[in-house]
Structure formats: structure tokens, C-alpha cells
Amino acid sequence: MEKVSILWALVRRDYALQYAGSFLGISWMFLQNLVLISLYALVFLVLNLKNPSTQEDFTAYLLTGLLFWIPIQELLVRGTGILTDNRSLLKRSSLGINLFLWIPYVQFLIHSFVTSIPVFIYLGFSGTLNLAGLVFGYLVLVLSGLYLMLLLHYLSRLNILLKDISPLIRLVSQLVFWGIPVLYYPTGVLKQWNEWNPFTIPLDVFRTTVISGFQAQFDWFHIAPFLFFFVLVYLLAKRKFQSVILDHL
Template sequence: MLRSDFFLQIRILLVLVRRDYALQYAGSALGLTWMFLQNLSLILVYTIVFYFLGIRSGGGDAREYFAHVLSGLLFWIPLQEFLIRGTGILTDNRQLIKRSPLGPEIFLWIPFVQFLLHWAITSVPILIFLFWLGKVNILGVLLSFVCMVLTGLYLVCVQNYLARINIILRDISPLVRLLTQFLFWGLPIVYESKGALGKWNVFNPFFFPLETFRSALLIGYESRAGFVEFLPFLFLFTGILLLSRSKLNQIVLDHL
């Protein structure tokens, strides 16, 4: 019984994911294609700037540094989309939530599924280039995907809160977009985590997930992040999730 209910929820979730793409892009295929082209154009810009023009950190090896940048982009681009889309997911589906018996919880998982799809699509050109550079192997790709799943579940804790607050405060998406810029520059994506910047990186809640992802994906990469420094963020995000579910659910339903 529990198993059949679980698979029914998965089927409903996949239908809602397709519906969300249809609302945004007039079709799921068009939505995924647009997302791929958008991410590919961003990757091409970084490829031209950091690889072909030779702009790199500290004058080091171009291939090493470019692998560093590409792995960082593969981690960040889908994560940023997840954070922004996840904030508005309840607001965009408020009419359906009010009319259906599904409740808001299942809608909060739509951006998570899209996050994994966008990562898989974005990974294709990046992994091809990294394989050509000799920086990844099949096992590393599989482990990096596991890291992204865990990172997505970690972000779900905050995304649940932001989506509910977005209903109550009408629209906080501009604030979330600004927050993503601070998070991006606080991560060693286009620079290396050393010196003064390395000391600041530990205050970014996604520093440990990024370094774990890189160490899983790239051959010979050693993580510069420690799990002990990550623990406070893990406890904080878990607390935010519990708070949002226990205190904000009824308030959100009243504001729909």
C-alpha cells in the first residue's frame, strides 16, 4: 500500500513538472531546450574568456584552472536556477493548489526534479570537455551526481521556507536573485580558495557541497572544505525546514 502510494505521488509529481514547463515555455521539450541553450551560452562565454583568452588565476596551468571553472559552473548554474524557481513555485501554482486536494507540499518538489534535469542537461557539454582534458572518469561522474542530489536535498530545506515566505510577503524574488550573486562570488568558482578569499569561503553555506562535488568529479582534486565548518549550516538549514513546516503551513494556506 505504501509502495503504491509512493509511486502514485511520483507520477503526480512528474505530471506537475511537465505542467510547470508547459506554463513557462509552452512545452516541456521547449523548456528543456531553452534551458540547455541558455546554460550552453553561459558556458561558452566562460570558455572564451578563461580558456581561449588565457585569463586564469595566478598565471597557473590553463587546463587545470579551466577544469576548476567548469566544475564550479556545473555545480552552480542548476543550483541557482533551483533557488530562484523554487522561491516562486507556490505563488505560480496558487490557483491549482486551492482547487486540488494535493496540498502545497508536492509542489515544492517540482523545482528539485527540474534541478536534477537541468544538471543532467548542463553536464553534457561540460563533461565532454572535461573528458577531453582527462580530468574526469565514469565513476567520478556518478559520484558527482550523488553529490548534487544530496546538495539539492540540502537546499530543499531553505527553498521550502523561501517558497512559503514568498506567498506571505507577495514577492521576494528580487531579493533572492540578489542573494544568489553574493553566494556566487562567495564560492571559489572563477577563483581558487586560498589566501584571504579562502578564509571567507568557509562562511558560504555551499562551500563544502561545492568542494565535495569537485573532489568527486575531478581526478586528483583535494577538497579545501572541512565538514566541521559545514555542520552549523546543516543544523541551521534543518531548523529552517522544521520551522517552515510547523509554523508557516497554515499561514500559507490562509494567504493562497
């Protein structure tokens, strides 16, 4: 319990540093997520108006895709730079590297839950929300974050060795975003391309659990090679990078 309380204090400290001097404070973070979802939804739903019969289905498809991706992208970018951003505190304390890595994960859980509320309310009113799968939907989000954490143990340490790879990670996150079927249906060549993305299957599982009547679009066993690779990367970071990173802080 002591570590949990310390972690929560670090999470609040990180929020305070991120939004210090901001007019809206931490509220800006939640507002930003809602604005992003609204903008994407507005643009792509307008494009879909020529097919009104598919409008309702596409709305649920689009909103759940954005709900899944936006917190994941934040976790990827924030998790990569978390050790570098807390370099001075790491040097002065004996808390260890691993505890700091959980800061962006806790924030990811908060962002996912808060952002999901208006999305699920809308899906409930439109009749496309699978109430029976709601708990499993949150479980998928939790596990998807842990899945990405395997990679972040490596990327956060690599960020220290190479000084700053955050701009590269932001670019890669955009490529990953367009490589998963968030804003479009996977067909033909696009579907083959999607299968090479490590986040396609978690997104497909999430949609299957929360959208009523949604049929899985991919074979879920395709995640096995990515999971195996992420575990190997995690073990590499823990065993080979630990002592090296401490010297470079």
C-alpha cells in the same frame, strides 16, 4: 507511484507554462545553461592565458564550478516562487503544498544531468575526469539539491506571506555566487570569506569526486553549522507556517 506520476505531470505543466510561446520551447532552457557556461569559460580562460601551465587545470576547475552552481541557482530562484506561481492550482486541488515544492527539484535534477553531459565529455577528452568518482559526483549534486530544499521549504512560504521576494532572492543568489570559489581559487581573505558560504563545501566535495587528482581545499566539517541551521529552518516552516500559508493563498 501515483504521487510520482502526478509530480511528473506537474513538472511538464510547469515547463509548458514557462516556455509557452517560445521559439525553441524547452530546448531554450538547456541552450541557456550551455551558453552561460561557454561565456564564463571564454572570459575567464582568456584571462588565464597568461599562465598557460595552469590552463588545463583551471578549465576543469571552472567548468565543474559552473556545472554545480547554475542548476543550484535555478533551483533557489524557481523554488522560492513555485507556490506563488501555482497559487490558483493549489486553491483548486487537494494535492498539498509539499508536492509542488518538488517540481523545481525534479527540474534541477534534469538540468544538472543534461548540462553535465558536455562538461564531462570535455573533461574526459582532456584527461581530467575522475571516472571512478562520476557516480559519486551525481550523488553530490542530488544531495546538494536536497540540502537547498531544506531552505526552500521556508523561502517558498515566506514568498507568499511577503507577496514576492523573488527579486531579493535573485540579488542574494549573485552574492552567494561570488561568495563561492567558482571562478577563482580560494586564497587568503577570499578563502576565509568562502568558509561563510553554505555552498562552498558541497562545491568542494563535488570537485573532489569528479576532477582527477583534485585535493580538497576546505575542511568539510564546516558544513555542519549550515546543515543544522537549514534543518531548523525546515522544521520552522513545516510546523509554524503551514496553517498560516493556507490562509494567505
